[in-house]
Amino acid sequence: MNRRRRRTPAALVRAAPGPAFEITLDGRALSALPGQSIAAALWAAGVLSWRTTRQSGRPRGAFCGIGSCFDCLATVNGVPNQRACLVPARPGDAVTTQEGHGRADLTV
Amino acid sequence: MPISPSDTHDLAVIGAGPAGLAAAVTAADLGLTVALVDAAARPGGQFYRQPAPGLGAARPQALHHSWGAFARRAARLDVHRAAGRVRHVTEHHVWAVTRESAHWAVHAVTGPDGAQGRAEVAARKVLLATGAYERQLPFPGWTLPGVVGAGGAQAMLKAGLVMPGQRIVVAGSGPLLLAVAGSLAAAGASVPVVVEAGGYAGYARAPRTLAANPRKLVEGAAHAATLRRYGVRIRTHSAITAVHGTDRVEAVTLTRLDRDWRPVAGTGVRVPCDALAVGHGLVPQLDLATALGCATRRCPDGTAALVLDGRQRTTVDGVWAAGEAGGVGGAELAVVEGELAAYDLARRAPGGALLRRRDRLRRFAGAMAAAHAPRAGWSDWLGADTEVCRCEEVTAGRIRDAVDDLGARDTRTVKLLTRAGMGWCQGRVCGPAVAHLAGETEPAAGRRLLACPVTLGELARE
Numbered sequence: 001m002n003r004r005r006r007r008t009p010a011a012l013v014r015a016a017p018g019p020a021f022e023i024t025l026d027g028r029a030l031s032a033l034p035g036q037s038i039a040a041a042l043w044a045a046g047v048l049s050w051r052t053t054r055q056s057g058r059p060r061g062a063f064c065g066i067g068s069c070f071d072c073l074a075t076v077n078g079v080p081n082q083r084a085c086l087v088p089a090r091p092g093d094a095v096t097t098q099e100g101h102g103r104a105d106l107t108v
Numbered sequence: 109m110p111i112s113p114s115d116t117h118d119l120a121v122i123g124a125g126p127a128g129l130a131a132a133v134t135a136a137d138l139g140l141t142v143a144l145v146d147a148a149a150r151p152g153g154q155f156y157r158q159p160a161p162g163l164g165a166a167r168p169q170a171l172h173h174s175w176g177a178f179a180r181r182a183a184r185l186d187v188h189r190a191a192g193r194v195r196h197v198t199e200h201h202v203w204a205v206t207r208e209s210a211h212w213a214v215h216a217v218t219g220p221d222g223a224q225g226r227a228e229v230a231a232r233k234v235l236l237a238t239g240a241y242e243r244q245l246p247f248p249g250w251t252l253p254g255v256v257g258a259g260g261a262q263a264m265l266k267a268g269l270v271m272p273g274q275r276i277v278v279a280g281s282g283p284l285l286l287a288v289a290g291s292l293a294a295a296g297a298s299v300p301v302v303v304e305a306g307g308y309a310g311y312a313r314a315p316r317t318l319a320a321n322p323r324k325l326v327e328g329a330a331h332a333a334t335l336r337r338y339g340v341r342i343r344t345h346s347a348i349t350a351v352h353g354t355d356r357v358e359a360v361t362l363t364r365l366d367r368d369w370r371p372v373a374g375t376g377v378r379v380p381c382d383a384l385a386v387g388h389g390l391v392p393q394l395d396l397a398t399a400l401g402c403a404t405r406r407c408p409d410g411t412a413a414l415v416l417d418g419r420q421r422t423t424v425d426g427v428w429a430a431g432e433a434g435g436v437g438g439a440e441l442a443v444v445e446g447e448l449a450a451y452d453l454a455r456r457a458p459g460g461a462l463l464r465r466r467d468r469l470r471r472f473a474g475a476m477a478a479a480h481a482p483r484a485g486w487s488d489w490l491g492a493d494t495e496v497c498r499c500e501e502v503t504a505g506r507i508r509d510a511v512d513d514l515g516a517r518d519t520r521t522v523k524l525l526t527r528a529g530m531g532w533c534q535g536r537v538c539g540p541a542v543a544h545l546a547g548e549t550e551p552a553a554g555r556r557l558l559a560c561p562v563t564l565g566e567l568a569r570e
Contacts, residue, residue, distance in 0.1 A: 064537070
């Protein structure tokens with residue numbers, strides 16, 4: 001067995017994060033670390049998409065990672081169109097896959 | 109809202125990246141009162157993005173170059189903050205700068221995502237250090253989850269200690285790709301190949317500029333050594349021309365390019381991977397500047413940047429700029445320009461050495477921009493059904509129809525006919541590609557009334 005410490009981002013910067021907490025994506029529990037954005041927590045869980053497009057319903061997630069492309073829009077705690085790459089994850093956050101413009105409640 | 113004269117700073121610096129941070133601390137050193145307004149919670153900008161304190165990173169410098177100089181500057185900022193000379197206005201997304209009767213008003217929305225509220229900062233002079241964002245050239249499959257910006261992958265790694273996959277191809281053009289590939293590999297990803305559409309021979313065409321910038325050569329050699337250590341291959345004159353997978357990336361097709369970046373038929377090779385980090389250099393962020401009326405120029409890499417004089421002054425009286433806004437040139441140049449601007453703002457003469465360093469680094473930036481500038485043939489790798497505008501899901505076919513059949517000759521007309529560039533990102537991502545497809549020869553500096561989204565509720569509040 002390879003006993004050498006596996007290379008990871010956390011090992012690279014010798015991170016000793018605070019205690020992990022739970023957020024949910026469409027009701028599924030995921031673990032997040034303090035300081036991580038919602039997008040980072042989702043990537044850490046292997047999730048790359050949390051939005052579907054307005055026209056063709058295709059999956060999208062974080063792309064530019066700095067808040068300028070708006071591809072990572074998510075519905076967080078019921079509020080749609082939040083940039084997941086900018087918004088910090090908080091304990092108990094409920095992220096739901098945002099469908100289209102995320103304002104189905106306003107449809108008449 | 110009324111602002112009393114006591115709230116008016118000598119200087120508002122917009123952006124706390126390498127240029128803005130250097131400008132703010134130097135201006136404070138020289139006796140000015142400064143408001144350093146930035147969208148992030150901590151200084152450093154995109155270049156010195158760092159893990160949030162909660163992640164407890166003991167060695168953030170493992171993901172950075174020249175960390176020591178940044179850390180010293182950040183410590184100087186803390187001293188100036190404690191002494192009340194600099195007000196570090198964090199998590200403020202500036203949407204406009206306006207000229208009032210006796211001062212400049214910097215209008216911002218607040219909070220990590222700009223959704224918390226609204227604020228205004230007043231200053232007698234303004235320095236724009238707004239940085240840049242990544243240039244993207246679309247290709248078939250680039251909207252599939254797992255395809256991310258190269259700068260995006262770097263930002264998510266630096267700030268959140270996460271990566272989009274385990275086996276990541278890095279592609280596009282420009283020096284950032286080498287840094288990104290090195291970081292991802294050091295953080296444990298397998299990076300089978302870095303795919304550069306241009307080449308590195310272009311630098312050799314500017315031997316004197318290279319010889320005058322030995323630190324840049326050392327930087328390049330360091331990147332090359334890192335990539336060798338992790339077994340990362342570099343393929344030049346090549347591009348990713350297809351992405352495979354249904355709901356996420358499973359493989360990409362790597363194709364050779366000719367001199368004009370046209371794909372060479374029959375050269376495609378399938379490379380298995382679970383993510384692709386892609387980007388074609390950087391685009392100066394000029395929304396605030398162009399709204400103020402600052403003149404722009406065309407850079408050798410095809411982007412628009414601000415016209416600046418030798419003292420970092422824009423063409424608008426009272427407005428200075430430093431760093432990428434004056435043409436993409438990297439963090440070292442940004443720091444020098446920030447310091448130069450601060451000297452001029454404080455009406456002090458900078459040392460000749462600083463001026464010479466700026467000019468030398470600017471020349472290097474020019475050589476770099478020319479070496480990696482996209483060649484016109486890139487659009488040959490687009491299919492008719494390739495999405496160009498990610499927000500509004502507008503395909504290359506629809507844009508070509510607007511150009512060929514309806515006579516559109518510029519991005520604005522294409523936008524009116526197809527909605528390309530009309531979505532959330534306001535054309536920041538698709539802009540360069542749409543301009544090329546429309547046959548624009550001069551880059552149009554983005555003109556956006558608001559530099560970031562502002563709710564009608566915030567606009568209506570007075």
